[in-house]
Amino acid sequence: MTSVTFDEALLPAHWRDFVALTKPRVMTLVVFTGLCGLLVAPGHIHPILAFTAILCIAIGAGAAAALNQWYEADIDAKMKRTANRPLPAGRMDRQSALHFGVGLSFFSVILLGMATNWLAALVLAVSILFYVFIYTIWLKPRTAQNIVIGGAAGAFPPVIGWAAVTGDISALPVALFMLIFFWTPPHFWALALFVKTDYAAAGIPMLPVVSGEVVTRRQIWAYTAIMAVAAMAPVLLQLTGLVYGVTALLGTALFAFFAFQVYRRRESDPTRMQPERRLFKYSILYLFLLFGAVVVDRWVLA
């Protein structure tokens, strides 16, 4: 035995790689929308229990992300953007990621059930299972509409936040669910237009890869129209007041303006895709604005 290179795989994974496995950056929007659902719900919740509920939503989202990467390690290895994640880079063995994800899933669901109520815990469990089984395993490798239905997983947090306080699910949390659900396609496909991720090499049928750029632009516009209806629904159904109504109207008008520009353009060079980048960046701000407005609305009225 001479000069054996030290195998990184023999090392126990670094704790930072377990954190990376939970995709902390994706979590911010999940935590924020969950918090908004919790804040607009009628009734009282002890601040410590509210904190615990949000913590459980975050941990559940992290668990789902870990399980997603456990399942997709081979696919991630084929794409430049994801090749440096802990599993494809060989800094962690797959079984650790599986145990970590399953463990966090059970932990978050049980803790949420004990701290708040079991309806909230059930919705959290459904959202994790939906993300892992319906989206990651079933739809993502099969259909170009994968992210449309998969977006439902990201739409659950406000429902969970609401249910943690009230123990029920009424019209407003469902409306907020619909808003995130129909927001996801234009948000994601705007990104897919200018980030030419090598989905084709990995065998993932993302819309721009399967149907081309023109169809993607058309679908962004179509889903923006449906999203606009979902955005105005809470105020039209009188679930929220004027603050939300005005914010949603102006915010959605700007969203539609950016989406229309993207719809009309024909450009396949990512370096010249400023409007597409603008739509993507604005879409994130848009969701923060509208959810913030729901909270302000509820607190101004009260």
Place this chain on the structure above:
Amino acid sequence: MTPDENEKVRARQKSRALVMGLLLGALVLLFYGITIAKMGGN
């Protein structure tokens, strides 16, 4: 494993144990808080 590699593994284990300890400590505090909230809440 050479002594050098052994050192590396030990260092990694130590940092993981430290983080785990901190997390468990935080959990103790959280569960204490939840208990108090649950007892006084109603």
